[in-house]
Amino acid sequence: MRTPSxxxxxxxxxxxxxxxxxACATPPKPTALVSYEDLKRDPNIEDTRRRFPDLVGAxxxxxxxxxxxxxxxxxxxxxxxxxxxxxxxxxxxxxxxxEQAKARLQALTTEQAKADxxxxxxxxxxxxxxxxxxxxxxxxxxxxxxxxxQQRATAEREKLSAQLATEEKRAAAQLSLRTAxxxxxxxxxxxxYGAATSMLAKADAEIKQGNWSAAQASLDVAKQRADHAxxxxxxxxxxxxxxxxxxxxxxxxxxxxxxxxxxxVRPEQKGELQRLIIxxxxxxxxxxxxxxxxxxxxxxxxxxxxxxxxxxxxxxxGHTDNRGKVGELIALSQARAQAVFSALVAKGVDAKRxxxxxxxxxxxxxxxxxxxxxxxxxxxxxxxxxx
Amino acid sequence: xxxxxxxPMTSLRVAAAALALLLVTGAAxxxxxxxxEDDIQRxxxxxxxxxxxxxxxDRQHAATSEIQRLRDWLGQAWDxxxxxxxxxxxxxxxxxxxxxxxxxxxxxxxxxxxxVADREAKLNATKSxxxxxKKALLDAQVRKxxxxxxxxxx
Numbered sequence: 001m002r003t004p005s006x007x008x009x010x011x012x013x014x015x016x017x018x019x020x021x022x023a024c025a026t027p028p029k030p031t032a033l034v035s036y037e038d039l040k041r042d043p044n045i046e047d048t049r050r051r052f053p054d055l056v057g058a059x060x061x062x063x064x065x066x067x068x069x070x071x072x073x074x075x076x077x078x079x080x081x082x083x084x085x086x087x088x089x090x091x092x093x094x095x096x097x098x099e100q101a102k103a104r105l106q107a108l109t110t111e112q113a114k115a116d117x118x119x120x121x122x123x124x125x126x127x128x129x130x131x132x133x134x135x136x137x138x139x140x141x142x143x144x145x146x147x148x149x150q151q152r153a154t155a156e157r158e159k160l161s162a163q164l165a166t167e168e169k170r171a172a173a174q175l176s177l178r179t180a181x182x183x184x185x186x187x188x189x190x191x192x193y194g195a196a197t198s199m200l201a202k203a204d205a206e207i208k209q210g211n212w213s214a215a216q217a218s219l220d221v222a223k224q225r226a227d228h229a230x231x232x233x234x235x236x237x238x239x240x241x242x243x244x245x246x247x248x249x250x251x252x253x254x255x256x257x258x259x260x261x262x263x264x265v266r267p268e269q270k271g272e273l274q275r276l277i278i279x280x281x282x283x284x285x286x287x288x289x290x291x292x293x294x295x296x297x298x299x300x301x302x303x304x305x306x307x308x309x310x311x312x313x314x315x316x317x318g319h320t321d322n323r324g325k326v327g328e329l330i331a332l333s334q335a336r337a338q339a340v341f342s343a344l345v346a347k348g349v350d351a352k353r354x355x356x357x358x359x360x361x362x363x364x365x366x367x368x369x370x371x372x373x374x375x376x377x378x379x380x381x382x383x384x385x386x387x
Numbered sequence: 388x389x390x391x392x393x394x395p396m397t398s399l400r401v402a403a404a405a406l407a408l409l410l411v412t413g414a415a416x417x418x419x420x421x422x423x424e425d426d427i428q429r430x431x432x433x434x435x436x437x438x439x440x441x442x443x444x445d446r447q448h449a450a451t452s453e454i455q456r457l458r459d460w461l462g463q464a465w466d467x468x469x470x471x472x473x474x475x476x477x478x479x480x481x482x483x484x485x486x487x488x489x490x491x492x493x494x495x496x497x498x499x500x501x502x503v504a505d506r507e508a509k510l511n512a513t514k515s516x517x518x519x520x521k522k523a524l525l526d527a528q529v530r531k532x533x534x535x536x537x538x539x540x541x
Contacts, residue, residue, distance in 0.1 A: 080478065087485045090453075094492035101499035108506040115513040122520045129527040136534035 027073050032082035033066050039089055048096040055095065059088035162212035169219035170207070173200055176226035180233065184240070185226070188233035196226035250274065250386055253309050257384075260301045264376075276384040278302065279365070280340075283380055287324075289335035296343055302382055303347035315355045315383040316341050321374035322361040334358030340380045427468045427476050434461055434483050441490050449497030450490045457486045 029037075040063070049056040062085035069078035177196055180186070185193040199222035206215035257265045257278050264279040280302065283295045291299075306314055318333030318340075337356045345351045366373035438457055445454065460483050467476035 080482070083482060084485060087482065087489050091485070091489045091492050094489065094496045097496040098492065098499050101496060101503050104503045105499065105506060108503065108510055112506065112510050112513065115510055115517065119513055119517045119520065122517050122524060126520050126524045126527065129524055129531065133527050133531050133534065136531060140534055 026071060027075060029070055030066075030075050030079040030082060032079045032086065033070055036063055036066065036082045036086040036089065039086055039093075042093070044093070044096065045089075048092050051099060052092040052095055055088050055092035059085045059092065061085075062088060159210075159212070162216070166203075166207060166212045166215050166219065169216050169223070170200075170203060173203070173219045173223040173226060176223045176230065180226045180230040183230055183233040183237035185229035185233040185237075188236040189229040192225045192229035192232065196222045196224075196229060199225065246386060249309065249311075250276070253305075253312070253384055256305055256308065260305065262298060263302075272387055274386045276386075278305075278382040278384075279376075279379045280382065281375060281379045283340065284336055284378075287332065289332060289339055291339055291343060299340065299343050300347060303344050303349050306344060306349045306353070306382070309384065310350070310353070312353075312384040312386055313355065314349075314353055315357065315381070315385060316344070317381045317383060318358040318360075319363055319365075319377060319379050319381065320361050321377045322364070322368045323374070326360055326362075330358050330360030330362075332358070333360045336380055340382070423473045424468055424471070427464070427473055427480065430480050431461055431465055431468065434480070434487065437487055441487065441494065445490075445494050445497075447494075447497045447501060450493040453486065453490050453493060457483060457490060460486060 045056070062081045066078045066081035066085055069075070069081060173196070177193075177200060180189075180193055180196065199218045203215045203218035203222060206212075206218060253276060254265070254267065257263070257276060260278065262280070262282075264281075266277050266279070268275045268277055280298065283291055283298065285292050306312075316337045318335070318337035320329040320333050320336075322329070324332075334357065337358050341351070341354050341356045344354065361368070361377065364373075364377040365379075366376035368374050368377055434457075438454060438461070441450070441457075442454055445451065460479055464476045464479040464483060467473075467479060
């Protein structure tokens with residue numbers, strides 16, 4: 001029998017070698033072992049090993065067993081051991097995490113206590129500071145309120161003061177205007193009086209608007225114009241008043257004179273001069289210059305009348321009829337007037353008021369041809385003179 | 388010493404005796420198998436009820452995958468028990484016990500980490516509040532100084 005050739009032997013060698021190598025090669029790692037080895041590369045493993053040596057040691061043992069079983073091509077046992085190794089290692093890591101968490105919790109408890117204490121202190125300080133600020137703020141507000149109240153009070157006072165001053169000025173202006181009224185200023189100085197009245201009305205409007213300064217200015221003008229009107233009107237008014245009084249007095253004099261018994265009264269005007277003539281007859285007997293007996297009493301009412309109206313100058317004028325020489329009659333009339341003068345002075349009449357004259361037969365009031373006429377002409381006239 | 392006489396057995400008798408021995412041995416073995424399977428079943432049941440408790444405890448879902456793995460292995464142990472492979476079933480059960488312990492530790496760690504997170508949040512809140520109040524205090528001091536000035540402050 002022939003042995004195979006060398007070339008055939010060389011051809012059969014590579015497949016045999018491959019089969020041998022395949023039989024000797026390590027199988028792929030089980031997934032569980034790969035997972036365990038990945039877990040074991042965790043950087044915290046060494047710390048965990050120090051804290052949990054039993055658990056990590058047990059894991060190592062299972063891991064070693066898994067590796068050996070894998071290397072022995074016993075994949076199922078390798079997987080079982082790797083799973084247990086992983087479980088033990090994970091358990092160790094979980095326990096380690098718990099310990100770390102507990103330590104952290106303890107540290108947090110301490111830290112929390114400090115933080116709470118700090119917070120309490122800050123809170124206390126803040127509360128105190130807030131209270132101080134609140135008080136200061138409150139004080140400030142009170143001060144501001146006080147200042148505002150004071151300002152308001154001052155303003156109110158000033159307003160009241162202005163109002164009072166205005167009222168005073170208004171009263172003064174009104175008084176001036178009333179004073180002007182008393183002298184009929186509207187009649188004698190209508191310009192000033194009208195200006196004063198309108199300024200017073202203007203001031204009243206300004207007072208309603210609360211414009212005190214303007215009102216005061218208006219009232220000052222009103223008073224000034226009213227005073228001026230009074231000043232201007234007063235002389236005219238007094239003159240008119242005097243004239244009126246005089247007229248009244250004259251009228252009274254006329255009434256009183258008319259009521260005298262046994263006399264004849266007649267008014268007479270000569271230019272501007274008014275005369276009230278009271279003619280008294282039968283005071284003298286013929287050609288006598290002394291009062292007839294019993295006639296003195298007839299002069300009593302005359303004397304009372306003259307004294308009642310002391311402001312009138314009085315003339316005593318003697319008159320006669322025309323029986324006799326004119327010169328003698330004038331002298332006779334003068335003497336008779338003098339006799340009446342003396343009698344009146346004796347009855348209390350002021351002599352300085354009296355003027356005596358004699359007209360004789362020059363101013364007859366009746367016909368001298370009849371006894372009655374001559375009786376009327378022979379008379380003494382008491383003449384009140386006025387304007 | 389007393390010598391008794393034994394009647395020699397016949398082949399039939401020997402065969403019967405062997406059969407009886409075989410039956411007795413087989414029955415005893417079958418009985419032992421049944422006891423072990425009951426024990427494994429009981430252990431599996433205990434583990435399953437423990438899994439429900441662990442799921443209930445795992446509120447943070449930190450161990451969901453590990454619990455699922457435990458469930459798978461318990462199913463595997465149950466299959467092995469049904470296949471009458473008690474040694475393999477016990478081996479898997481032993482792993483389940485270790486896995487259950489791992490789940491408990493993971494859950495506890497997660498709970499502790501949650502507590503840590505809560506405490507840290509509380510601490511941060513306290514610190515934040517403290518900082519706020521410190522700032523408020525500084526502001527109040529500034530305002531106080533301003534109010535104490537003659538003109539006061541607005």
